[in-house]
Amino acid sequence: MDLFKLEPGLAIWTWITFGILFFILARYVIPAILKNLQEREDYIHSSVDKTAEVEKRLKDMESERDEILKKAEVKADEMLLRIRQEGEELRQKLAKQAEKEASEILNQARIQAEQERGAMLESLKGELADIICSATEEVVGMTVVGEKEREISRELVNKL
Amino acid sequence: MGRCKTVLKNVLGKIVPLCLFFFAQPLFAEDNVSSALSSHVLNGHGWDIFPYIPEINLPEHFTVHLLMLFITTALIAIFYLAFSKKQVLKPKKTQIALESLILFVRDDIVYPVMGEERGRKWLPFYSTLFLFLLTANLIGLIPAFKTATGNINVTGALAIMVLILTFVVGFKEIGVKDFFKNLYPSGTGLGIGLFVAFLEFLSIFTKSMVLAIRLFANMFAGHMAILSFLVLIIIVSPFMGFVSVPFAAFTYLLEVLIDVLQALVFTLLSCIFISNASEHE
Numbered sequence: 001m002d003l004f005k006l007e008p009g010l011a012i013w014t015w016i017t018f019g020i021l022f023f024i025l026a027r028y029v030i031p032a033i034l035k036n037l038q039e040r041e042d043y044i045h046s047s048v049d050k051t052a053e054v055e056k057r058l059k060d061m062e063s064e065r066d067e068i069l070k071k072a073e074v075k076a077d078e079m080l081l082r083i084r085q086e087g088e089e090l091r092q093k094l095a096k097q098a099e100k101e102a103s104e105i106l107n108q109a110r111i112q113a114e115q116e117r118g119a120m121l122e123s124l125k126g127e128l129a130d131i132i133c134s135a136t137e138e139v140v141g142m143t144v145v146g147e148k149e150r151e152i153s154r155e156l157v158n159k160l
Numbered sequence: 161m162g163r164c165k166t167v168l169k170n171v172l173g174k175i176v177p178l179c180l181f182f183f184a185q186p187l188f189a190e191d192n193v194s195s196a197l198s199s200h201v202l203n204g205h206g207w208d209i210f211p212y213i214p215e216i217n218l219p220e221h222f223t224v225h226l227l228m229l230f231i232t233t234a235l236i237a238i239f240y241l242a243f244s245k246k247q248v249l250k251p252k253k254t255q256i257a258l259e260s261l262i263l264f265v266r267d268d269i270v271y272p273v274m275g276e277e278r279g280r281k282w283l284p285f286y287s288t289l290f291l292f293l294l295t296a297n298l299i300g301l302i303p304a305f306k307t308a309t310g311n312i313n314v315t316g317a318l319a320i321m322v323l324i325l326t327f328v329v330g331f332k333e334i335g336v337k338d339f340f341k342n343l344y345p346s347g348t349g350l351g352i353g354l355f356v357a358f359l360e361f362l363s364i365f366t367k368s369m370v371l372a373i374r375l376f377a378n379m380f381a382g383h384m385a386i387l388s389f390l391v392l393i394i395i396v397s398p399f400m401g402f403v404s405v406p407f408a409a410f411t412y413l414l415e416v417l418i419d420v421l422q423a424l425v426f427t428l429l430s431c432i433f434i435s436n437a438s439e440h441e
Contacts, residue, residue, distance in 0.1 A: 002202070003202075005203075007203065007223070007313040009221060009226075010203070010225060010226055010311065010313040010314060011316060011317035011320075013226050014229060014314045014317035015317055017230060018288065018289075018318070021233045021236055021288050021291075021292055022284065022285060022288040024240070025237075025240060025288045025291070026285075026288070028241060029240040030262065030284045032244040032245075032247060033244060033247070033262055036247040036259075037263070039249065040249055040251075043249055
């Protein structure tokens with residue numbers, strides 16, 4: 001095997017083929033590739049910029065939303081507090097009114113009971129006077145007790 | 161992950177055995193193992209494409225390695241010309257693959273060594289060199305094709321080109337006087353200084369020679385290793401196939417890596433040599 005056999009023709013053709021390839025790549029291919037790469041790089045950069053802008057807008061919107069939510073929360077709290085206060089006032093008012101009505105009813109019932117008790121006492125006294133008179137008649141044995149005596153016995157019972 | 165497994169399975173299960181089959185077949189047909197090996201790796205006028213297909217006899221001044229050089233150039237030119245006309249803003253797989261090779265040369269070889277400003281001017285040259293070597297190296301792994309870079313004349317021609325460029329760029333950018341002045345070490349005596357300068361001058365040539373020999377030797381040795389494993393089947397026993405075929409398959413896969421690596425090494429070192437020649441010390 002002659003590994004180191006000199007072949008000047010092959011060496012010259014190596015330069016020629018390399019030269020042709022170099023010409024083709026340098027003239028038509030590499031500038032086109034570099035141009036395309038630059039365009040792609042610009043496109044990517046602009047896309048990144050746009051994304052950053054959108055991201056910023058999104059963040060702004062998020063913070064705006066948070067602010068609105070906070071305001072709404074404060075407002076809701078205020079409303080809740082006011083409603084609670086109003087409710088409490090209403091409850092107290094109703095309780096007072098109910099208490100007042102209950103005491104009125106109680107007073108009326110007390111007065112009515114008092115009246116009824118008085119009437120009952122009156123009638124009891126009358127009946128007691130009648131019993132006294134009847135008892136006196138039984139003891140005396142004759143009807144001596146007139147209307148006048150009955151009145152006297154009633155006054156006596158009343159005094160007792 | 162699943163896709164990688166499928167690709168690996170296809171490569172190991174179908175492509176590699178097929179390649180080995182076509183590699184091994186001509187060897188079985190040859191009576192002389194040595195001539196089988198040499199016919200596969202050396203240059204010649206006969207191109208054996210596949211077993212059972214008669215060998216194609218090329219014209220007198222036209223050799224197989226030269227044909228491989230033409231095929232390499234044509235492949236790169238056709239692929240890249242077709243691709244450069246169809247470039248889009250959102251690239252597809254082919255565009256990404258072809259572009260990434262140029263980007264690799266730009267971002268990992270040329271710009272780090274030469275800087276962006278100078279590198280932009282030199283990018284076409286190094287891209288061409290890298291693609292040329294990569295394709296020429298890899299094409300040899302396809303059955304029926306041969307490795308032109310396994311020929312010292314091809315690698316030597318490329319190394320001489322780098323050597324000439326080293327001098328031309330050095331003379332042009334820093335001047336002949338400064339170029340030679342850079343070889344002389346400062347702060348040494350005249351005798352030692354001249355001796356070191358002479359060695360430095362020689363090293364410019366040896367570096368280029370080493371470039372050529374490294375690439376040639378790697379390409380040649382890789383193919384020889386694969387073929388040697390397969391030849392064991394003939395020399396020792398057919399049962400050797402159970403050992404030598406897996407070894408050959410492994411070497412074949414390793415060769416793919418070496419092909420890429422050697423293209424990178426040649427391009428990177430060329431870049432460093434040319435760049436260093438034009439720098440003031």
